Amino acid sequence: MKVAIIGGGLAGIAAAYTLLANSKVTEVHLLEATGKYGGRARTDTTSIPGFAFDKGAQYIQDPDINPLTQIAKALGFDTVEEDAKYLLRVDTDQGWKDESTTTPPVQAVVVRIQKSYDSAKEQPNVIVSEKPGKTDDVELFGHATSTYGPFTESAETWQYIAADRAREAKGGDKPNLFVKKGIGSLVAAYGQRIKPEHGSRYVEHFDTTVAKIAYDDTHVTLSYNTTTLTVDACIVTIPVSNLGNGSVVFEPVLPLAHRNALKVLRLGSYKKLALRLRTSPAAIVPGTNYYLTEDDPAGVWQCYRLPYADDVLVAHAAGNFAAALDGLSDQDVYTLFKTRVQAAFDGVFFTTGKAITNWSSDAAAHGAYSYSAFNGGGPDDRDALSARVTLGTPVKRLHFAGEATNLGYYGTLQAAYFEGVRAAQEVLT
Numbered sequence: 452m453k454v455a456i457i458g459g460g461l462a463g464i465a466a467a468y469t470l471l472a473n474s475k476v477t478e479v480h481l482l483e484a485t486g487k488y489g490g491r492a493r494t495d496t497t498s499i500p501g502f503a504f505d506k507g508a509q510y511i512q513d514p515d516i517n518p519l520t521q522i523a524k525a526l527g528f529d530t531v532e533e534d535a536k537y538l539l540r541v542d543t544d545q546g547w548k549d550e551s552t553t554t555p556p557v558q559a560v561v562v563r564i565q566k567s568y569d570s571a572k573e574q575p576n577v578i579v580s581e582k583p584g585k586t587d588d589v590e591l592f593g594h595a596t597s598t599y600g601p602f603t604e605s606a607e608t609w610q611y612i613a614a615d616r617a618r619e620a621k622g623g624d625k626p627n628l629f630v631k632k633g634i635g636s637l638v639a640a641y642g643q644r645i646k647p648e649h650g651s652r653y654v655e656h657f658d659t660t661v662a663k664i665a666y667d668d669t670h671v672t673l674s675y676n677t678t679t680l681t682v683d684a685c686i687v688t689i690p691v692s693n694l695g696n697g698s699v700v701f702e703p704v705l706p707l708a709h710r711n712a713l714k715v716l717r718l719g720s721y722k723k724l725a726l727r728l729r730t731s732p733a734a735i736v737p738g739t740n741y742y743l744t745e746d747d748p749a750g751v752w753q754c755y756r757l758p759y760a761d762d763v764l765v766a767h768a769a770g771n772f773a774a775a776l777d778g779l780s781d782q783d784v785y786t787l788f789k790t791r792v793q794a795a796f797d798g799v800f801f802t803t804g805k806a807i808t809n810w811s812s813d814a815a816a817h818g819a820y821s822y823s824a825f826n827g828g829g830p831d832d833r834d835a836l837s838a839r840v841t842l843g844t845p846v847k848r849l850h851f852a853g854e855a856t857n858l859g860y861y862g863t864l865q866a867a868y869f870e871g872v873r874a875a876q877e878v879l880t
């Protein structure tokens with residue numbers, strides 16, 4: 452059997468290993484639009500010399516069930532446990548003041564989310580019945596955290612947090628792991644081992660953007676550059692943004708259910724920057740995440756120093772705030788953040804070395820990670836509930852995988868891995 456995989460992110464890599472472990476597969480072709488493996492796990496090792504800046508994924512989440520924990524060990528990549536504290540640094544009439552996120556108002560939000568989850572659990576996408584009310588800085592804190600992630604563009608913020616809490620309740624609350632050399636470097640190294648391990652049965656096609664996918668009951672023909680490739684089955688791991696925006700033509704068009712799912716599934720916004728510090732103020736304690744509110748555009752910065760690279764200040768932004776920052780020039784974003792952090796802390800000065808992301812304009816993704824938007828406007832929207840399951844349903848010899856088709860862990864690397872394996876197993880049955 453000859454199989455093609457579109458996309459060299461973790462879903463595509465996991466699919467390739469699974470297919471190649473089966474002797475009835477004679478040829479696997481992996482087609483990747485960029486020049487390397489990794490997809491949305493991408494490490495920048497040059498902008499800040501000596502520091503591995505993860506532009507996309509950065510944490511191994513749920514490390515006890517995450518295959519990357521073992522893969523990191525096997526490939527000799529050192530990991531460091533995140534031991535994070537969280538402080539909301541608020542600009543008050545009396546100057547900047549720290550507020551712990553364990554204070555009653557913040558915890559009240561957490562309790563409401565838990566209650567929402569309890570009343571709506573075990574549904575696909577975990578629709579949360581009650582969205583916590585707006586409570587100024589407390590809600591802004593929520594929008595800034597990685598758990599609340601890029602979903603502020605949709606109602607799914609609350610679904611996602613509830614799903615996270617459900618995992619924690621099931622024992623998945625081990626600390627996240629950082630990969631010192633970068634999680635993007637780890638995923639790339641894992642992809643680079645496929646060829647040496649599987650030789651001539653495996654063909655890599657880099658800088659290859661698939662423009663057309665023609666399929667019927669027995670074959671799939673892919674068109675790219677001026678060439679075509681015909682295979683017995685194809686696993687598509689292209690991010691939902693690029694699947695839904697018409698940049699890949701399907702012949703015949705996908706069934707209506709899949710097209711509707713692609714209208715619902717979207718990628719949210721997430722922005723990251725990192726700056727090398729000339730002076731490392733004691734007030735910014737490594738391992739603590741600080742949240743700083745921003746006025747224009749409105750939102751919250753999350754910033755921190757890593758315990759293993761304390762001369763670098765990393766900042767994140769999520770949701771609508773990140774989308775607004777993606778619309779500014781890189782220089783304006785650096786200036787905005789520097790001004791904010793220098794107002795909040797005395798003695799912060801920077802030196803040469805800085806890095807920034809703009810996932811909105813990234814041709815391979817056009818966004819960060821998936822959420823399901825309510826088209827019908829609320830928790831009863833069946834399309835939002837079923838979109839991930841629908842997209843993951845095979846169409847003739849086409850199989851869809853990637854973080855967005857996973858119910859339990861969508862938006863993560865482990866989701867991508869699990870879905871790559873699942874799609875490969877479907878092809879083999």
Ligand SMILES: Cc1cc2nc3c(=O)[nH]c(=O)nc-3n(C[C@H](O)[C@H](O)[C@H](O)COP(=O)(O)OP(=O)(O)OC[C@H]3O[C@@H](n4cnc5c(N)ncnc54)[C@H](O)[C@@H]3O)c2cc1C
Pocket residue numbers: 457458459460461462463482483484485488489490491492506507508509510511512659660661662688689690693699721722723810815816818819820852853854855861862863864865866867
């Ligand atoms: C800023 C940010 C922070 C994140 N933080 C975390 C985190 O801390 N922990 C975590 O677990 N996850 C995190 N994630 C999510 C994680 O990165 C993704 O869930 C995961 O990488 C998705 O893997 P994938 O294989 O499904 O898709 P991708 O990694 O996107 O792979 C798809 C591949 O398809 C290729 N492609 C696209 N179109 C075509 C085409 N037409 N032809 C050929 N190839 C094509 C792309 O180039 C890409 O390589 C983060 C993501 C972002 C962006």
